Amino acid sequence: MADINAIAKQFTDFYYNTFDSDRTQLAGLYRPQSMLTFEQDQIQGAEAIVGKLAGLPFQKIQHRVSTMDAQPASATEAAMVVLVTGQLLTGEEQNALSFSQVFHLRPEGGSYYVANDIFRLVYG
Numbered sequence: 001m002a003d004i005n006a007i008a009k010q011f012t013d014f015y016y017n018t019f020d021s022d023r024t025q026l027a028g029l030y031r032p033q034s035m036l037t038f039e040q041d042q043i044q045g046a047e048a049i050v051g052k053l054a055g056l057p058f059q060k061i062q063h064r065v066s067t068m069d070a071q072p073a074s075a076t077e078a079a080m081v082v083l084v085t086g087q088l089l090t091g092e093e094q095n096a097l098s099f100s101q102v103f104h105l106r107p108e109g110g111s112y113y114v115a116n117d118i119f120r121l122v123y124g
Contacts, residue, residue, distance in 0.1 A: 008070035008082045011105060011112060016063040023053045029114045036117045049117070058090040063099075078107045079115075085122075098122040 018025050030036075030046035037043075043052050065086040073079040082103040087096035104116035 004070045004072060004078075004080050005068075007112070008068060008080060008105075011103070012065060012068055012082065012084055015103075016065060019053070020061050020063055023056075024050060026050055026053060030117075031108075031113050031115070034114055034117070036119070038119050039121065060091050062089045064088065064096070073104060080105050080112075 015026070015029065027046050027050045030049050032045050034046060034049060035042065035044050036049045036052065038052060041052065043049050063086055065084055067083075067085045069083045071081050073081045082105060084101045084103070085099070087098055089096050099119065099121050101120075102116070102118040103114055105112040106115045
């Protein structure tokens with residue numbers, strides 16, 4: 001089995017760098033059956049997910065990953081669950097917001113796609 005921590009790190013680096021520079025370029029990571037829960041909203045399908053992310057009310061964003069944990073998610077395929085915590089800055093805001101995000105990654109053609117994505121801001 002491949003080193004899931006290395007794969008998860010490579011994925012999260014790519015995901016957040018792409019999100020911070022051009023969210024519309026995330027479409028290739030999702031499939032028609034992919035599901036995003038963003039705060040209380042549930043969205044299904046690559047086009048709808050990227051539409052939601054691209055439509056967020058800020059142009060500039062910076063993610064800072066604090067922790068990343070990965071676990072195998074299947075005994076029959078190289079799927080994994082990745083939990084990320086960190087902070088993000090939007091626009092010209094100086095106060096970072098804490099967030100947590102979970103990705104369920106499934107293998108496909110030598111790579112991975114996001115089957116499930118759950119994002120929450122952490123208040124308090």
